[in-house]
Amino acid sequence: MKHFADKLIEAVKKKGNPICVGLDPRLAQIPDSIKQLALKGDNSPTEAAAIAILEFNKGIIDAVADIVPVVKPQIAFYEIFGAEGIRAYVETLKYAKSKGLLTIADAKRNDIGSTAAAYAQAFLGEVAIFEGEDEVVMPIFDADSITLNAYLGWDGIKPFVEECAKYDKGVFVLAKTSNKSSGDIQDLEMKDGKPLYEIMGHLIESWGADEVGESGYSFVGAVVGATYPEQAKKLRKLMPKSIFLVPGYGAQGGGAADVAPCFNEDGLGAIVNNSRGIIFAYEKMDFDPNAYGEAARAAVLEMKNDLASVIPT
Amino acid sequence: MKHFADKLIEAVKKKGNPICVGLDPRLAQIPDSIKQLALKGDNSPTEAAAIAILEFNKGIIDAVADIVPVVKPQIAFYEIFGAEGIRAYVETLKYAKSKGLLTIADAKRNDIGSTAAAYAQAFLGEVAIFEGEDEVVMPIFDADSITLNAYLGWDGIKPFVEECAKYDKGVFVLAKTSNKSSGDIQDLEMKDGKPLYEIMGHLIESWGADEVGESGYSFVGAVVGATYPEQAKKLRKLMPKSIFLVPGYGAQGGGAADVAPCFNEDGLGAIVNNSRGIIFAYEKMDFDPNAYGEAARAAVLEMKNDLASVIPT
Numbered sequence: 001m002k003h004f005a006d007k008l009i010e011a012v013k014k015k016g017n018p019i020c021v022g023l024d025p026r027l028a029q030i031p032d033s034i035k036q037l038a039l040k041g042d043n044s045p046t047e048a049a050a051i052a053i054l055e056f057n058k059g060i061i062d063a064v065a066d067i068v069p070v071v072k073p074q075i076a077f078y079e080i081f082g083a084e085g086i087r088a089y090v091e092t093l094k095y096a097k098s099k100g101l102l103t104i105a106d107a108k109r110n111d112i113g114s115t116a117a118a119y120a121q122a123f124l125g126e127v128a129i130f131e132g133e134d135e136v137v138m139p140i141f142d143a144d145s146i147t148l149n150a151y152l153g154w155d156g157i158k159p160f161v162e163e164c165a166k167y168d169k170g171v172f173v174l175a176k177t178s179n180k181s182s183g184d185i186q187d188l189e190m191k192d193g194k195p196l197y198e199i200m201g202h203l204i205e206s207w208g209a210d211e212v213g214e215s216g217y218s219f220v221g222a223v224v225g226a227t228y229p230e231q232a233k234k235l236r237k238l239m240p241k242s243i244f245l246v247p248g249y250g251a252q253g254g255g256a257a258d259v260a261p262c263f264n265e266d267g268l269g270a271i272v273n274n275s276r277g278i279i280f281a282y283e284k285m286d287f288d289p290n291a292y293g294e295a296a297r298a299a300v301l302e303m304k305n306d307l308a309s310v311i312p313t
Numbered sequence: 314m315k316h317f318a319d320k321l322i323e324a325v326k327k328k329g330n331p332i333c334v335g336l337d338p339r340l341a342q343i344p345d346s347i348k349q350l351a352l353k354g355d356n357s358p359t360e361a362a363a364i365a366i367l368e369f370n371k372g373i374i375d376a377v378a379d380i381v382p383v384v385k386p387q388i389a390f391y392e393i394f395g396a397e398g399i400r401a402y403v404e405t406l407k408y409a410k411s412k413g414l415l416t417i418a419d420a421k422r423n424d425i426g427s428t429a430a431a432y433a434q435a436f437l438g439e440v441a442i443f444e445g446e447d448e449v450v451m452p453i454f455d456a457d458s459i460t461l462n463a464y465l466g467w468d469g470i471k472p473f474v475e476e477c478a479k480y481d482k483g484v485f486v487l488a489k490t491s492n493k494s495s496g497d498i499q500d501l502e503m504k505d506g507k508p509l510y511e512i513m514g515h516l517i518e519s520w521g522a523d524e525v526g527e528s529g530y531s532f533v534g535a536v537v538g539a540t541y542p543e544q545a546k547k548l549r550k551l552m553p554k555s556i557f558l559v560p561g562y563g564a565q566g567g568g569a570a571d572v573a574p575c576f577n578e579d580g581l582g583a584i585v586n587n588s589r590g591i592i593f594a595y596e597k598m599d600f601d602p603n604a605y606g607e608a609a610r611a612a613v614l615e616m617k618n619d620l621a622s623v624i625p626t
Binding site for chain 1: 337340341348352358359361387389390392393394395396399400403421422423424425426428429431432434435440442443444447449451453454463464465466467468469487490491492493495496497498499501502503504506509512513516560565
């Protein structure tokens with residue numbers, strides 16, 4: 001077993017890029033051939049949808065597994081199909097793992113301690129089901145890491161940190177998000193003149209202070225949007241040991257220059273997510289829909305070049 | 314169709330109490346007879362667990378449906394059993410609805426706008442699956458309301474508000490939570506000397522300002538913990554039109570006096586959740602485990618008396 005941050009940094013070095021492929025399989029954009037196959041037989045609509053998104057994801061994973069370090073399925077696009085969708089989510093995580101990829105469950109979970117413990121066991125650890133001679137202890141989602149929202153403070157984060165320490169997993173806590181109105185709360189000015197996202201950054205760094213691996217990075221990371229490069233620059237300085245998960249590149253408007261401040265001088269410390277821009281690249285790049293995997297691979301290589309121009313070496 | 318706040322206020326008046334029963338079916342506390350039945354046959358461990366929690370919930374719902382207005386299943390205690398657990402969650406919501414209860418999906422969802430829209434459709438509205446002649450439009454969770462975390466600001470809340478307006482549903486946004494470390498972020502002092510939870514309260518009230526029903530209450534409610542009565546008092550003044558969902562009564566330490574500040578002078582404006590104290594009342598009240606429904610009913614009636622002493626009439 002190896003510390004999560006060390007595994008992630010090693011994977012970034014091995015693949016030669018910090019790209020995270022966001023697996024947000026919006027059904028409307030999945031090629032018709034996959035959907036028609038899923039609709040055959042007597043599957044219910046949600047079963048067929050779940051079959052289609054899993055099949056689509058496998059095509060993406062097969063196409064990029066040897067060239068990216070990590071994938072991030074956003075659970076909303078699975079939960080929208082209920083229990084069947086969650087089954088496809090679990091299978092997606094499992095398939096990605098079988099292909100040597102690290103995984104981030106983008107679930108932004110948050111709750112009071114006793115409830116957070118249930119989430120932490122489900123997503124990162126193992127769950128003890130039944131007791132005595134009937135007891136079975138098993139992983140449920142078995143993701144390598146999860147995104148969290150810390151509005152409830154430390155006791156909602158602690159159960160996740162404990163599972164991370166036990167199972168060599170990681171968390172990424174929202175600091176400054178990529179969306180347009182992220183400033184409504186996150187930019188509010190505090191008594192000492194600092195914006196809230198900086199206080200959050202300090203807290204996140206402190207929560208990971210005792211959890212640093214050989215790479216010098218902690219398993220408590222932060223979500224920092226590519227769409228706010230000035231803010232990212234400030235956070236990077238405040239949080240040298242935290243790995244940033246950076247959304248907002250591509251479809252949300254962030255470019256390579258915007259991502260640059262998220263890296264440390266060692267050229268590490270950030271992974272950059274791209275969802276729509278990679279998995280649905282076949283639309284923009286004018287590939288045949290059935291060649292969506294090849295298009296995704298081409299989009300990864302293009303993004304790799306784009307990022308290489310700004311990452312310190 | 315009727316405005317969510319009006320439905321909720323009407324249900325509170327009809328049942329003569331503002332009690333919300335938290336359906337957090339921790340498997341370890343579910344009576345053995347239910348678990349043994351679920352383990353019969355060739356069910357997988359997660360299937361058996363899901364069968365047990367659904368069966369348990371039905372017993373609770375049957376026992377309290379005629380005396381409480383609303384139930385709140387906490388999704389973490391279902392998701393911990395993966396896809397099977399989510400199926401039990403959907404079935405629990407459906408069963409509660411069939412017995413005339415309103416439902417709150419306690420999921421604390423939060424994300425950027427396009428992702429929040431997927432959650433909003435899944436939990437509150439309807440989901441369009443496939444297109445053209447294959448299209449099926451169907452509800453997935455079909456809860457009456459959901460809890461939300463607004464750290465991402467307005468554009469993560471807006472898609473839910475839109476579904477609420479369309480389907481007469483409601484939301485409860487975290488303002489001041491009941492847990493011990495809720496102050497880590499929520500009590501931070503802002504530039505103007507106010508704590509963050511007050512700013513959040515103002516925002517929540519403003520998000521619901523145009524969404525007020527005949528009852529005078531909005532479908533944008535707030536989560537305000539019973540464990541912080543002073544803070545609740547301030548929020549109640551700032552947010553006259555928001556219904557408070559109040560956790561923290563019972564197992565978390567809040568008593569009737571602590572809950573009192575959450576009500577308006579009309580004796581309305583708050584619903585008070587109790588999870589463990591009701592559903593596992595059989596343990597504390599020394600009932601036979603198989604009479605857990607009767608114990609839950611007795612606990613509700615006891616809580617009703619307790620609250621009656623403090624709610625303005």
